[in-house]
Amino acid sequence: MGRFENVATLARPFAGAVALDLACGSGRTTRALLAADPRTVHAVDVGSTLDDDLLLDGRVRAHIADLDDLPLDDGTADVAVSLNAVEHLADAGAHLSEVHRVLRRGGTAVLAHSDWDTALFTSDDDALTRTLLDRFVAHAPAGGSPTDGFAGRKLLRHAARSAFTVESVHSWADPHRRFDEGSVAWKVATGVLAAVADEPQLAARAAGWIEGLRRSAAAGEFLFTVTDVAVVLRKD
Ligand SMILES: C[S@@+](CC[C@H](N)C(=O)[O-])C[C@H]1O[C@@H](n2cnc3c(N)ncnc32)[C@H](O)[C@@H]1O
Numbered sequence: 001m002g003r004f005e006n007v008a009t010l011a012r013p014f015a016g017a018v019a020l021d022l023a024c025g026s027g028r029t030t031r032a033l034l035a036a037d038p039r040t041v042h043a044v045d046v047g048s049t050l051d052d053d054l055l056l057d058g059r060v061r062a063h064i065a066d067l068d069d070l071p072l073d074d075g076t077a078d079v080a081v082s083l084n085a086v087e088h089l090a091d092a093g094a095h096l097s098e099v100h101r102v103l104r105r106g107g108t109a110v111l112a113h114s115d116w117d118t119a120l121f122t123s124d125d126d127a128l129t130r131t132l133l134d135r136f137v138a139h140a141p142a143g144g145s146p147t148d149g150f151a152g153r154k155l156l157r158h159a160a161r162s163a164f165t166v167e168s169v170h171s172w173a174d175p176h177r178r179f180d181e182g183s184v185a186w187k188v189a190t191g192v193l194a195a196v197a198d199e200p201q202l203a204a205r206a207a208g209w210i211e212g213l214r215r216s217a218a219a220g221e222f223l224f225t226v227t228d229v230a231v232v233l234r235k236d
Contacts, residue, residue, distance in 0.1 A: 008032035023085030115152025139195035185224035
């Protein structure tokens with residue numbers, strides 16, 4: 001199972017459930033939640049991001065809304081997943097309060113995040129990889145939402161300060177061997193390039209680093225992983 005199936009499974013969706021995919025993006029978690037045949041998946045994002053086929057699925061309701069002000073009534077959801085959202089939020093506590101409000105008693109929420117500082121790339125130059133990753137996790141894109149390369153390891157802290165009971169904590173790393181355009185490793189490497197764009201010398205070395213990753217993937221030697229953390233929360 002990959003990241004999206006893992007978080008959906010931990011939320012324990014069931015046939016007929018009302019499920020939430022919070023910060024749904026293109027809807028990869030929504031897709032995984034649908035495998036349990038819920039009555040509805042409310043897919044919430046601040047942007048209009050959901051894939052077209054999910055918009056056409058009668059079980060999916062798309063909402064354009066902020067995660068600290070969910071367009072749902074109190075106690076109306078059975079399960080909720082928030083994946084790779086908190087690094088974009090000014091107040092993770094306000095987000096968790098909202099999730100707690102809209103869940104029914106006994107409902108489950110999964111708060112999950114990749115911890116980007118743990119990203120692993122097979123490369124010929126390990127020292128350069130470390131330098132580039134350090135820049136990547138410290139990088140706040142100009143005009144973009146805040147990011148936190150250490151968000152995964154902080155989830156339990158957010159959970160402990162919320163009204164939820166922490167049921168369990170999980171962590172895993174998915175191995176990815178592809179480095180073609182659109183692959184997960186490619187997207188992270190693109191973020192690395194953006195992070196060093198203002199440093200011409202390092203940017204040139206990063207371009208060479210990416211060529212090295214390409215060669216390594218072509219030779220079948222490439223590996224990328226990042227640690228994901230998921231906290232399973234229960235509303236008592
Ligand atoms: C890194 S993406 C994760 C998407 C999806 N959960 C996934 O893992 O594929 C972060 C998402 O959070 C959304 N987002 C950022 N800030 C938000 C906010 N305040 N309220 C709702 N969504 C937000 C973005 O639009 C984006 O789709």
